[in-house]
Amino acid sequence: MVTTSVREDLERDMECLDLLGCIHGLNERDQLVFQVLQRAEEGLAVDDVADRLDCERSTAYRSISRLLEAGVVEQRQVNYDHGGYYYVYRPRTPEEVAHEMQRLLNDWYAAIGQLIRGFEDRYGRGSGDREQQPIRPRS
Numbered sequence: 001m002v003t004t005s006v007r008e009d010l011e012r013d014m015e016c017l018d019l020l021g022c023i024h025g026l027n028e029r030d031q032l033v034f035q036v037l038q039r040a041e042e043g044l045a046v047d048d049v050a051d052r053l054d055c056e057r058s059t060a061y062r063s064i065s066r067l068l069e070a071g072v073v074e075q076r077q078v079n080y081d082h083g084g085y086y087y088v089y090r091p092r093t094p095e096e097v098a099h100e101m102q103r104l105l106n107d108w109y110a111a112i113g114q115l116i117r118g119f120e121d122r123y124g125r126g127s128g129d130r131e132q133q134p135i136r137p138r139s
Contacts (some may be wrong), residue, residue: 034068034073046089049089073091
């Protein structure tokens with residue numbers, strides 16, 4: 001479901017995975033990869049994720065890369081006995097992910113609060129020279 005406003009987001013029923021999409025911009029495939037990693041007993045390689053989701057390795061890798069960038073999974077290097085290595089991926093703890101989401105939400109809240117105060121300053125009663133104020137995005 002695509003929403004167009006904060007009000008619509010607040011009024012709809014959200015689920016836990018929706019938070020990953022909402023806060024980190026993760027798509028449905030990314031969320032499925034997160035679920036696969038969450039359900040695994042140990043870290044999974046990209047090929048394991050692709051097999052479990054019956055998708056191309058490159059598709060699984062792109063989702064894992066977005067999950068890494070969002071900070072909800074971690075990567076660990078596994079070394080072969082005779083040289084070489086591969087990576088396995090596992091989700092960060094729910095507490096770590098929740099803490100990071102709370103931090104991002106607090107930052108967003110503070111930024112929106114500043115925008116609202118700017119709106120009030122610009123358009124509130126007592127701003128007598130409204131016509132003279134240019135409309136520009138704040139930097």
